[in-house]
Amino acid sequence: MFSIRNLSKEFKQGNQIQKVLKGIDLEVNKGDLITIMGPSGGGKSTLLYSLALLSEPTSGEIFFQNKKVDFQNEKTLEGLRRNNIGLIFQNPNLISSLTPVENLVIVMNSKEGHKEKVRKAEELLKMVGLSDKKKASISSLSGGEAQRVAIVRALVNKPSILLCDEPTGALDSENGSNVINILLNIREETQCALVIVTHDENIGRLGERRLYLRDGVIDEIKRDSKVI
Ligand SMILES: Nc1ncnc2c1ncn2[C@@H]1O[C@H](COP(=O)(O)OP(=O)(O)O)[C@@H](O)[C@H]1O
Ligand SMILES: [Mg+2]
Structure with a gap:
């Protein structure tokens, strides 16, 4: 797929050039479950934003469904x-002047009418146990609740790949595992590929493919390896 x-x-800063990713090769296929770990500053977010097509590579290529981007x-x-x-980011980044439902509706790109969009938004919020918060103010949500809104917001247009940058980084362990379980269920149901950047070894171990990124270079950890 990717x-x-x-x-x-x-990245250029003044006269300095910092090489953050150094000749990365990576395939992401339909339904993959990939975790990425590695030290801070190693380039994990930069790699994720490249996959998200938000950051243009300095060199090299990205293909999506066999077509060069x-x-x-x-x-x-x-x-x-x-x-x-x-x-999905560490922080939910919801629009605080809108309700959870409105935060979802505003990013929907289907041509359906407003009513149908609201219905779909409510259905998604129900899926993550937030039916009773659908019209709440964003500031009244707990961190875990806000992150669940952010998760379903990422799903509204039925993506084929879900990229998560330390999605549990700002949550306590109970809310963190709740969020991870939701992500795993979503992958199961929608067959989307799931890529999770994490510092948490327990989450890292969940990857069917586990990548370790250090100094801009990827190591793929073999499944039966006991290194991490
Ligand atoms: N937009 C940017 N401009 C300049 N430097 C950047 C930018 N984005 C990331 N970097 C630098 O690239 C390096 C890797 O960052 P990042 O990909 O965020 O690492 P990680 O997510 O693994 O902690 C860091 O040294 C960071 O300062
Ligand atoms: Mg990062």
């Missing part, structure tokens, strides 16, 4: 992102 070939990413064509790029990619 194929990253020899991808490098550099053209970063110069903003319109196509936007369509690819909207229709195929769901993103």
Whole structure:
């Protein structure tokens, strides 16, 4: 589905060039469950944003469904992102002046009427146990509740890949495992690929493929390895 070939990413700051990703090769196939661990500053978020087509590689290529992604064509790029990619961050980043339902409706790209969108939003909130919070103010939600809204917001357009950047990083362990269970169930139900960047070894171990990113280079940890 996604194929990253020899991808490098550099950031320029003044006269300094920092090489953050160094010739990464990575395939993500339908339904994959991939976890990415590694030290802070190793390039995990940068890699995730490359997969999200938000960050143009300095060199190398990204293919989506065997077609090379053209970063110069903003319109196509936007369509690819909207229709195929769901993103979840450490912080939910909800729009605080809108209700949970409205936060979902506003990112829906289907041509359905408003009523139908609201119905779908309510259904998604129900799926994560938030029916009674559908019209609550965002500031009244707990961290775990807000993150569950952010998860279903990432799902509204039925993405084929769900990219999560430390999705439990701001949660206590109970809310964290709740969020992970929801993500695993979603993958099961929708067959989307799930890529989770995490510092938590227990979550890292859940990966059917486990990647370790350090200094811009990936190591794939063999399934039976006892290293981590
Ligand atoms: N937009 C940017 N501009 C400049 N430097 C950046 C930018 N994004 C990331 N970096 C640098 O790239 C390195 C890797 O960052 P990141 O991908 O966020 O690592 P990780 O998620 O593994 O902690 C860091 O040194 C960071 O400062
Ligand atoms: Mg990061």
